[in-house]
Amino acid sequence: xxxxxxxxxxxxxxxxxxxxxxxxxxxxxxxxxxxxxxxxxxxxxxxxxxxxxxxxxxxxxxxxxxxxxxxxxxxxxxxxxxxxxxxxxxxxxxxxxxxxxxxxxxxxxxxxxxxxxxxxxxxxxxxxxxxxxxxxxxxxxxxxxxxxxxxxxxxxxxxxxxxxxxxxxxxxxxxxxxxxxxxxxxxxxxxxxxxxxxxxxxxxxxxxxxxxxxxxxxxxxxxxxxxxxxxxxxxxxxxxxxxxxxxxxxxxxxxxxxxxxxxxxxxxxxxxxxxxxxxxxxxxxxxxxxxxxxxxxxxxxxxxxxxxxxxxxxxxxxxxxxxxxxxxxxxxxxxxxxxxxxxxxxxxxxxxxxxxxxxxxxxxxxxxxxxxxxxxxxxxxxxxxxxxxxxxxxxxxxxxxxxxxxxxxxxxxxxxxxxxxxxxxxxxxxxxxxxxxxxxxxxxxxxxxxxxxxxxxxxxxxxxxxxxxxxxxxxxxxxxxxxxxxxxxxxxxxxxxxxxxxxxxxxxx
Amino acid sequence: xxxxxxxxxxxxxxxxxxxxxxxxxxxxxxxxxxxxxxxxxxxxxxxxxxxxxxxxxxxxxxxxxxxxxxxxxxxxxxxxxxxxxxxxxxxxxxxxxxxxxxxxxxxxxxxxxxxxxxxxxxxxxxxxxxxxxxxxxxxxxxxxxxxxxxxxxxxx
Numbered sequence: 001x002x003x004x005x006x007x008x009x010x011x012x013x014x015x016x017x018x019x020x021x022x023x024x025x026x027x028x029x030x031x032x033x034x035x036x037x038x039x040x041x042x043x044x045x046x047x048x049x050x051x052x053x054x055x056x057x058x059x060x061x062x063x064x065x066x067x068x069x070x071x072x073x074x075x076x077x078x079x080x081x082x083x084x085x086x087x088x089x090x091x092x093x094x095x096x097x098x099x100x101x102x103x104x105x106x107x108x109x110x111x112x113x114x115x116x117x118x119x120x121x122x123x124x125x126x127x128x129x130x131x132x133x134x135x136x137x138x139x140x141x142x143x144x145x146x147x148x149x150x151x152x153x154x155x156x157x158x159x160x161x162x163x164x165x166x167x168x169x170x171x172x173x174x175x176x177x178x179x180x181x182x183x184x185x186x187x188x189x190x191x192x193x194x195x196x197x198x199x200x201x202x203x204x205x206x207x208x209x210x211x212x213x214x215x216x217x218x219x220x221x222x223x224x225x226x227x228x229x230x231x232x233x234x235x236x237x238x239x240x241x242x243x244x245x246x247x248x249x250x251x252x253x254x255x256x257x258x259x260x261x262x263x264x265x266x267x268x269x270x271x272x273x274x275x276x277x278x279x280x281x282x283x284x285x286x287x288x289x290x291x292x293x294x295x296x297x298x299x300x301x302x303x304x305x306x307x308x309x310x311x312x313x314x315x316x317x318x319x320x321x322x323x324x325x326x327x328x329x330x331x332x333x334x335x336x337x338x339x340x341x342x343x344x345x346x347x348x349x350x351x352x353x354x355x356x357x358x359x360x361x362x363x364x365x366x367x368x369x370x371x372x373x374x375x376x377x378x379x380x381x382x383x384x385x386x387x388x389x390x391x392x393x394x395x396x397x398x399x400x401x402x403x404x405x406x407x408x409x410x411x412x413x414x415x416x417x418x419x420x421x422x423x424x425x426x427x428x429x430x431x432x433x434x435x436x437x438x439x440x441x442x443x444x445x446x447x448x449x450x451x452x453x454x455x456x457x458x459x460x461x462x463x464x465x466x467x468x469x470x471x472x473x474x475x476x477x478x479x480x481x482x483x484x485x486x487x488x489x490x491x492x493x494x495x496x497x498x499x500x501x502x503x504x505x506x507x508x509x
Numbered sequence: 510x511x512x513x514x515x516x517x518x519x520x521x522x523x524x525x526x527x528x529x530x531x532x533x534x535x536x537x538x539x540x541x542x543x544x545x546x547x548x549x550x551x552x553x554x555x556x557x558x559x560x561x562x563x564x565x566x567x568x569x570x571x572x573x574x575x576x577x578x579x580x581x582x583x584x585x586x587x588x589x590x591x592x593x594x595x596x597x598x599x600x601x602x603x604x605x606x607x608x609x610x611x612x613x614x615x616x617x618x619x620x621x622x623x624x625x626x627x628x629x630x631x632x633x634x635x636x637x638x639x640x641x642x643x644x645x646x647x648x649x650x651x652x653x654x655x656x657x658x659x660x661x662x663x664x665x
Contacts, residue, residue: 180547218593388624428519
């Protein structure tokens, strides 16, 4: 079976299809608004006429390239190409600002590869066991995971916890717009039918991360050409020494595990995996204050985990037929079209194709590593384009990205709304990252809270009676308490020293 | 405006936002008996926002840090910033009726003009970029991705 799968994958046509898929996926992932999902959806009909392994190989390449391509714009433009790359912006962006764009990209590409391989290994060797664990998660557990993930806000709020909370709560509030889960009651639409499905995460990301920066560039246009001169980049290998590589092994392992687990749990996604891994590494680090200033630790945590999600998300898909995220759902459609029925019997009935998927994933990871590295110099050249030309072009791409997410102009207008919100946040020294976290987790928080309470007939004890749920809640409380105490201690120390506690961010009005 | 005044203003906006959140779901009724209802979480978030806003307001008023009373110095180019916002608003309003290619070309040219200064203002380059980029992006979406962008009154 394994030999047949190897023969199917390692033939010129199949390798060519994986290569094409990976390259196109990287392009889709790197352009804000275009996503891995869109790439897989667009090419799905083309796979119908292909032999099963070849069709799936093309989809695998698109999926792999689409997820990893997001780091390019996240680092160079500070715009996450895909939601999975949100946390890559935190340190990748500042590294590019410091003239280390090449290093940030190199490290990001290398650890995307490592994360992918770790996820694939998990998929190959421990998928049946992991799938059983996954079955233990119900709405109560998902709610507790959401609560735990929300505590990231405390860690990412920087020195001003209250401002971080305001941002996080605003994100949660924005996620409430539209039809409610369970009973589809309409909230905060003010008679606008376009808001029935709520705001799109892509639109929020583009508005807050990209367009706000373009407006700020308008306010600081006198210094635009000066900033350009400071931003030189260096390219050497993958931008990491052997010593650093060894030092980062625990980071890579922990981030991979987080990515794999989040990938297995349906409906959470790579963005949460990246944020959790980033927070975990920041909490574990001996120098947490350096996170967000441009260090490789943050880029490694984010990129390793969001790529490990790929292998993780295929575990429930192949073993139980449950798609863990949108791309996996489209992927499931592709498998079914080719007569492959995911489920416990897949290894007996379609073993050749399952092994084919494994090998195709490994090949796609290698292609991604090679071609992203080859294109690194070209990607980094983006920074050479004068800012007064580059920024308006980015604006156009942002609008196209927002429009293409749902094919409606309303999303383009929402981009401006979120950009102005981002500007208001800058004025009030409120960090924008917790806003994104709150928005991502809002629907998961509400839906699972309500489903769990319905299942328990309104008994709130369900959240503490179930061991996994209780564990996550306890961890959330401990983590939150620790962060608050650390924050208060820092504030007290600053007051004693008579220093200003808050350090204004760059570009602040 | 001082840092303190800015924080107080921020707190007031946050308090008003929290109150509005609660107000606009007050009429949403529960339909399933064992469910908490669609108004529960928004109301909870609204109260949390109010609590956070109140804490920030109290902290802003009673903080003893000297830096909080420092005047904020605005060293920004307001014409550039406000001009960028105005151009964006006009671009987004023109996106559908005028069409992607024309609206983008005009926006690109004006935005590049606004962000440039006398030393790096190359009108010919701006014009070329402004025309070629939207045409290329439109062609990519129409012929490759098969997702047409708005065509507008000019038909392209």
